[in-house]
Amino acid sequence: MSEDQAPLPEPAELKRIAASCPDQLRVIAAALAKGRRLPELYPLFVEPPRSADDPEVELRACVLGELVLAGVSSRGRPEFEAYAERLRELGHPLSWLPGERLDLEHRFGVRVRGAGPVKSAGQLRARFPEIPATAGGAAGGAAAGRTAQEVRDAERARDAAGAFTAGGWACEPEVRFFALPERLSDDDFGMAFLQGLPLDCLAGEMGRGGALACLTAADDVANELYSASCDGGVGGRPQHGAYARLHAWRGLYALLGVPADTPFLDTVRYAADCRWLRFMAFTRWFHHDTADVGFAVLDPSRTRVAVLAATDTDTDD
Template sequence: MPQQPHATDLPQLPDDAALRDRAAEDPEGLYDLAALVSRARAHGAPAALCRIAVALCSEPSSGAVTCAARLVDTLLCLDGPDYHRSLLRQMAWHMQTAQKPGTTLLFPLFERLPQRLDSAAEFRACLLQEIALRSWGPWDETYLAYAARLRELNHPLAWLPPQTLSFEDRARSYSRRRNIGLGTLTPRHLRARYPEVPPTEEGARAARDAREVVDPRRAEAAGEPLAALEMWEARFYELPEPLPAADWNAGLLAGLPADCLAALTTDTLAAVHTTGDDVLADLFLAAFAGGTQGGRQEGAYARLAAWRGCYALLDLPRDVPHTDAVRYAAEHRWLRFAAVDGDHNDWFTDSHWEPFGCNQLGFAVLDPTGRRIALLAATDTDPERDMDEMH
């Protein structure tokens, strides 16, 4: 029986540029290097394997695509180390980003239908969603057949539409950029970009009559895209009477019982009107980019989390078609909110920071009956920026 390599057996890797050159010139040799690294027990082995895998996926050639797929099929395992699952998602994003629209180089990866949900099927499921986010089309039958097989195997990503909808246009644009985060929109930014209805006393009165509806399962689904952020909150309310459109404003929000709204008034809170696709885009971005402490989902699972969050805000069951959900979202009224600079509560204290020191979002949605409200907010502060501000 061959001996397992020792920690000192981890080979010294060249820099990333040299790895990309090697992926273009000798993808087979780079795969062999990945196999050697994967057997090493050194502390730096996961990072080294990730660098090699990304180099292979970033090279838009048949040889590199084949070797990257072989790396997935032979060296990575869903039941293995935790970083394997994350690496599969990264590889799918990099491989898709490297390819030209309409390329046929990826077809061979989908010709053999999966029999079970292993690492090979997981990688290809992610890759299909990355393709969808680039709006390639019309889809080839090879892709559609593989997607149908994933639905038969109940893969979670198979719930998504095979092609992105116009409702996802902003989210799709975010998926092309890796170094991007939520950032913070101050009230001044919001008022410059979105229409605002002035607060009304009737809105404030409606808030005093609101009854909170506790629904932990719905709250968890709504907050799924925000799981990597420092704090998030999802709350639901019911009004005794339908709310007139003119009273859907900051006056109502300021009166709702929620941690993210605590101590805020209409003088310190801006609430502007927006649409459901704006909400979906920010939910996608939150999951795609992760938080200041990590948790990046990449495009495939960010798309899944964003749609699940949107369905929860709309209080829709998962068997409702996505196109129907888009039509239903248009019947709702949406608010986006933020607080002015200052120490008003634990959520918006640092809203004056420029991205990416403090990332925040705040949304509220009123259903077509005018009586049911869903609230979703999140904040994520970079601790290193915290220390910088203190000094």
């Protein structure tokens, strides 16, 4: 091991870290996955895990998760495969995730120069196709929004918001679910429809920037969930790669309303049949400071809608 490679703490030190600062295990795992060659990591997985609560097991589970994000699959690597299978038997939360990186995750952890948080209407329009607020679509969408019935589901809402709450975003996200009495046309699923819903984030006086909605896709939403958790908000609770990936997938499943035992590729196909919006509004709810996100998804039946809005700020307003 060269001097710049990440060292592996002794078991006693891992237990101390787990007791005093458990998140530090994730930092160590990310450093190991990035700073060691694969052959150097294989010996870590020779002994099968005995308990999901063991700090050494937690560290190794995170290392496997970080490796998947780097494009390293467990398939064809017996040490990794056996360890991952035992983690599933123990019910470790990270073992629920796909064992290899899926195409929907292609943006996770990828930083593009000039493509930080969307803070202005101009930035949103530059990155995503805006939905024109035509007279017919606006009227029909607003009317349809007013007929929507809210469906309360606390557990699903908690999972949908999990990336932001775990990441320490300063404000509590808004997550709402609605059922429509009849099928909504894609043309009517726009800003006017959202403004017809009883959403806190769109309530009150609208500022000069107004409100706009743009078309997006599931990979954009998943990436925002991942980034919110991985990097953390102004509250400073970055979850790092392995657990950020977990929060992203849990959030996506919750927004789609699919059961946790649905195969991942089936969920990806289902998500592709949905209609996804990214929206922005200049209301008092959003801060337009550190980061704001607003998403809405219309399911394939075109009768169910989920909305997620989150805002992060380093001001006291």
